[in-house]
Amino acid sequence: MKKSSLIAILGIAIAIAIIISTAGDASSYVSFEEAFEMSQKGNTTKIHVVGQLKKDAMGNVVGVRTHADKLSFTFVLVDDKNREETVFYNEPVPPDFYRSEQVVVVGAFRDNLFVADRILMKCPSKYQEEEVKAGL
């Protein structure tokens, strides 16, 4: 076999390996129910759950508990299937947290508590103003 074909085959093999590594371990957005089932089966893969903060009738966020040292907190997240879960996050409350429209938590269940390694917040109009404020 010619050397160039050998190299070409090697290159293609690596490329295929790359595609498989991406597709094989692809994480996807799941609900709390699926996340819980995964943890029951001993699967501790980090997963993404999309949801909203629990709010009362007035639209105020409820269920946020900051620990005494302000270095971690728990909150209640309602996923797209309306299941509520308490989520623990080992970082101070991000100050734009209460304003977020949507929260993505990345983590896994440990026992019965969802422990988030990372939370991603989608805030309204972060970079673009949507209306001219009255009284400008």
Next chain:
Amino acid sequence: MVHYLIGDLGHLFVILSFVASLVATFAYFKATVSDDIRKQEWLKNARTAFYVHALSVLGVIVALFSIIYNHYYEYHYAWAHSSNNLPTHYMISCFWEGQEGSFLLWIFWHALLGVIIIHTNKYWEAPTMAVFAAVQVFLASMILGVVIPGLNLKIGSSPFILLRDALPSPIFQLNPNFVPEDGTGLNPLLQNYWMVIHPPTLFLGYAATLVPFAYAIAGLWQRKYKDWIRPALPWTIFSGGILGLGILMGGYWAYETLNFGGYWNWDPVENAVYIPWLFLVGAIHVMVSYRNSQRALKTSFILIIVTFILILYGTFLVRSGVLGDSSVHSFTDLGLNGQLILYLMFFVGVSVVLLLIRWKHIPTSEREASTYSREFWVFIGAMVLCLAGFQVLVETSKPVYNKVINAFGGIGNMAPRADAVAFYSQIQLWFAVAVALLSGAGQYFWWKREDGTKLKDEMLTPVLVSVILCIFIIPISGITKLPYIVLLISGTYALVGNAFILTRLLKTSPKLSGGAVAHIGLAMMLIGMLFSSGYSKVVSLNNTGLLISRDQSEEFNNENLLLFINEPRYMAGYEIRYKGPRLELRGKSGYISKFDVEPTGLPDEVRAKTDLFWKDQKVAARGETVHVYGENTFYEIEYKSDEGKTFTLYPRAQVNESMGGLLASPDIKRRWGSDLYTHVSSIPIEKSEEEWSELEEVKVLTGKPFFVNDYVATLEKVERVNEVEGVNMEGVMAVMGTIKVQGEAGEYFPKVYFLIKGSTVAFIPEEVPELGVRFFLRNIHPETNEFTIGYNTTQKDWVVLKAMEKPLINVLWLGTFVLMGGFGMSLARRYGEFRKMRDKNQE
């Protein structure tokens, strides 16, 4: 008053630039395909059209800048991206905060590069400029802002749109000529000097990739399969260098301004530039190889074309809104998706079809490259670079797969990697190892003859030197992970090997040493990255012994430190102390305590409550107005090492409602071995009344100490006063008490008032925010000469701090300079070669 003229003028220039680029495309096309006599006429017309285009682009920029500079808030662009108190140099950044402005910047660089191409080329002008002008047609259409009547089809988004058209708001129905007083301001993260130079640099790199692409297309088109390489090579090196510089500036900005603790986050927006850059660097290598040995011509074509297409694909990713959920800093969707896809598809189509038609005619070398030849190893190196880019591309494109699956009725649900940084790093690390080894060995193949035995002798010394070096480095640095050890050895080898080559080259032909210098820079960067990222250590560990959560295991150690004002903590060999919140002075350097000033109602002006000092220099007298940067609060944190040396860091936080809360920026202590990188991760929100404890009272004599919240306080004196600020003194009897409190960091003298008017009494308390205590003068007992002092306490001011150590990060920054030096040297050399040939009328 609405200034219509400037906007209309700007819009006119936009349309003119679009039309002129269309004309230029057509004319350059005709000039390329016409015979010699007609050619000159078409060329003349084409040049005129391109100049009209370039001047109109300049006109657009001038119009837009004057709108921003003069605060014409009737225009959406000025209102959305600027504000009255924005310093002039940041007005430049306003320009590229918005999508339209950044398109404009890109168009501008293309226009400028086009003019340079016209003036530096003879033979190549017509075909390359036809490609240039065609690209400009697409880009200019992005900011056209024209609605085709009947079809309701909007083409492009104009930066000259009026606020009332962009955001229909009730106020415009009442008064169509309403002009807001102030703009909404520039994203505070962009108010940084790096943001003035990073985007133009990056876009110049982006724009410069068009030049080699245009040459490659021209070469295929004109069947000059070999000749395009020489003029294109200096441009390929130029764009590789500038694009690399732009990427690194972005990384440095992130390191200095954002608080994720690094310079690279594998965010899709970052990847969108990193991928084409890898292919571009691969292209440089195969083109250089071609210049020397007439090999890898087809690869050169492919890599140059792929690079440009990846630039377009990256543009699509960043600007179409596809990344919406997976990236923190992509642009919002402007409804340009259709146009962006058309732009991408057009150039994919043209170049792929052209390449396929001409493929058979591109000359190839029949002889197999020897394993000992430089071409062979350069080719392998380019392949490794491309595979590295491919890996990032496959992963970054996930949101695109979801969109495509959804478009065909499926449910695309692929989420981005939970830990993107770890995922990319663990794979890219091995590509880096391969690149380092090849760059070390490749240079030997490059400068030596194809002789197996001799090569082995030559390479033995650097291999031995690097192994010996690593035997010393590894135990000292404490590296234990196998992949890191491998990377360290290969990085060291790349450094040593290239240093050997460089010393030899400097003696014989220093002009040719660009490659060796660039590779040394790369090796330094790899070593810097390895240590600063692989061994970045959080040092702000929670060592108070307090349990965070009883449910959690021990691995759940806290990585933040809660600092109460003036209470020392120990961290990373320092005694650290939070000294209080500070404001930065405007117009001169220095910080003042936020506790010593009161608001005036204007965000950037405060009034001094006491005489203010900075480094023993008086900044303002009591009652004076002080100009500050009101939106930033700095947290003064003093570090004292065991040897007693002190320094102070001022990490910054910005509470910005419209941006969604707190934006923290780090402050970095630069040290030789490692940087100490700190930022606040939480700050107290504004105090409300409920947070004060219940009022407590003590009966005291003047001069006799008493305890308040563990502090020693004395009522110094009590006196009758005739003036109390803010009080109408008619019929009022006022008594002022001066209290002295001994705090951790000094004495405080709060003044409290007791007012009597008829049968009613009133109290004016004073708070000592540093101590979290508020004092009242509650009563006077003339019979015993005693006074009742009331006080309530609140939580003391605090911040939560996160600190990291970044070892050897300065090797990374130093390496980037070396790398850029190498790019510059080879650029000079290759441009010289091109010029020589051109002046002989060869090109």
